[in-house]
Amino acid sequence: MTKQKVVIALGGNAIQSGDATAEAQQLALEKTARQLVQFIEKGIDIIISHGNGPQVGNILLQQKAADSTKNPAMPLDTCGAMSQGMIGYWMQNAMDKVLKEQGIVKNVVTVVTRVAVDKQDPAFLNPTKPIGPFYREDEAKEIMELTNTCFKEDAGRGWRRVVPSPMPVSILEHSVINSLVEKGNIVIAVGGGGIPVLETEHGLLGIEAVIDKDFASQKLAELVDADALIILTAVENVYIDFNKPTQRKLEDVSIAELRDFIENGHFAPGSMLPKVEAAINFAATSPDRKTIITSLDQAFYALEGKAGTVVSLRGAEVLA
Numbered sequence: 001m002t003k004q005k006v007v008i009a010l011g012g013n014a015i016q017s018g019d020a021t022a023e024a025q026q027l028a029l030e031k032t033a034r035q036l037v038q039f040i041e042k043g044i045d046i047i048i049s050h051g052n053g054p055q056v057g058n059i060l061l062q063q064k065a066a067d068s069t070k071n072p073a074m075p076l077d078t079c080g081a082m083s084q085g086m087i088g089y090w091m092q093n094a095m096d097k098v099l100k101e102q103g104i105v106k107n108v109v110t111v112v113t114r115v116a117v118d119k120q121d122p123a124f125l126n127p128t129k130p131i132g133p134f135y136r137e138d139e140a141k142e143i144m145e146l147t148n149t150c151f152k153e154d155a156g157r158g159w160r161r162v163v164p165s166p167m168p169v170s171i172l173e174h175s176v177i178n179s180l181v182e183k184g185n186i187v188i189a190v191g192g193g194g195i196p197v198l199e200t201e202h203g204l205l206g207i208e209a210v211i212d213k214d215f216a217s218q219k220l221a222e223l224v225d226a227d228a229l230i231i232l233t234a235v236e237n238v239y240i241d242f243n244k245p246t247q248r249k250l251e252d253v254s255i256a257e258l259r260d261f262i263e264n265g266h267f268a269p270g271s272m273l274p275k276v277e278a279a280i281n282f283a284a285t286s287p288d289r290k291t292i293i294t295s296l297d298q299a300f301y302a303l304e305g306k307a308g309t310v311v312s313l314r315g316a317e318v319l320a
Contacts, residue, residue, distance in 0.1 A: 003045055004227045005181065006303065008036065009217035010050040011232045014296055015087060020058060026090045033094040037102055038300040045181050047224065048091065049217040052083040052192030059083055060132040076131065076163065077195050077206030084112050084191035091188050108186045114172045114204065115194030115211050115219075121166035129165040129210040134158030149208075164209045166196065168216045172204075174223035181224065190216040214278040218291075221282050228303060229282045229291045231275050236295045238276060238309040240266045250309045255280050258311060279311040287313045 014032040016025050039046050056079050063073035074082070088110025095108045127150045135143070140151035140159035154160045171177070171190060180187050193211035197204045214231050221229040237249040240261055250258075258280055267273040279291035292299075294308030302308030 003043060004303075005045045005047075005224065006039065006228045006230060007047045007049060007217055007221040007224070007226045008039075008230045008299065009214055009232060010048065011234060011296070012051045012053060013234055014232065015050060015090075016054050020054060022090075025055075025087075026094065029087075029090050029094040030097060032296060033091070033098040035296050035299060036095070037098045037104070039303070040099070040104055040106060040186070041102065042300075044303075045184075046186060047177060047181060047220065047226070048186070048188045049190045049213060049220065050087055050091070050188070050192070051213045052080065052087060055087060056080055056083040056192060057132065064133060075206070076208045076210075077197070080192050080195045080210075081112055084195070085110065087191055088112075088188045095186060106184065106186055108188070109180060110188040110191075111173050111177055111180070113177075113190045113194045114197045114206075115168045115190065115216055116170040116172055116199055117166040117196050117207070117209065117211065118169050119198050121164070123164040123166040123209075127162040127164045129163050130154055130160040131163055131210065132161050134160055165212060166209055168194065168211050168219040171216070171220045171223055172197070174220060177220070178224040190220050212274050212278075214275050215281070218278040218282045221289075222285055227289065229279070229289075230299055230303065231279060231291065231293045232296050232299060233272070233275060233293060234295065236298050236307060238267075238272060238293050242266075242272075252310050252312070254314050255284055255311065276311075279309075283311045283313060 010032065015028055036046065059079045059082055063079065067073040092108045092110060099106050134157055135151065137159055143149065144151055150162050151159045152162050171194065177187050177189050193213040193216040196207050196209040196211050198207055218229055239247050239249050241247045258276055261267065262276065267276050275293055279293055283289055283291045291311040292302045292308045294302040298307040
């Protein structure tokens with residue numbers, strides 16, 4: 001029997017749930033590792049991806065606080081790399097601890113991952129992703145004049161810098177990641193959506209942008225020929241008419257059905273919509289592939305068909 005290969009995209013609550021201290025985040029990741037070890041016990045190969053929003057935000061704040069002529073703040077792509085290393089290190093320690101407790105001998109490795117984007121991506125014409133600290137309007141406008149960056153007012157809380165969120169074109173380390181997995185290693189990759197880079201005649205150039213973690217995970221799952229992509233979030237299922245009397249959870253759903261739901265405005269752009277779109281993108285590549293959207297504590301059961309929202313080309317028909 002061929003071993004299953006699964007990409008698991010962790011939601012933010014798998015790392016941080018209010019307390020930003022290193023100790024609290026490491027404890028959260030240990031709880032996450034206890035859920036993920038179920039896949040390892042069943043002989044399933046896993047690649048773990050994760051968000052980095054709160055963590056890279058804190059790094060940006062620290063950079064701003066220490067910024068000076070002699071100690072200049074690092075750019076966003078470098079801060080993203082810092083967060084990949086930090087969270088990967090925590091996740092490696094957490095997985096090692098849980099594996100040891102279960103008597104499982106496995107190596108866990110983090111790959112600092114670069115993601116190629118297209119310089120013609122329309123996202124570069126309309127920066128939308130808020131990052132970093134809040135500013136007063138006058139402060140934001142002064143910074144914009146001095147640095148040629150873009151700031152926007154954020155829900156009455158102040159002004160924040162916004163950067164583009166382009167789509168991933170390729171995961172540059174995908175062949176290395178796949179080789180590591182096929183040799184039996186647990187790999188942590190595309191942290192925070194990966195570090196966005198442009199290919200230029202002079203080599204790769206890191207850029208000030210943020211790639212959606214679920215789209216990057218979907219692209220990685222395609223490139224390593226994964227059997228399934230599991231996108232973890234705060235709820236066990238995707239719902240239509242969410243929080244309305246007509247609310248209905250989706251279980252085995254086809255791509256065509258999901259596209260109809262998107263057209264009818266069922267999914268919030270900043271919340272469930274990118275997860276659903278990433279789910280469609282991966283499942284559409286093959287009738288043998290599926291995407292699962294569910295919560296961390298239901299992830300393993302969802303892979304067995306006992307929980308979550310399962311997205312495939314033909315929905316329940318193909319899963320029967």
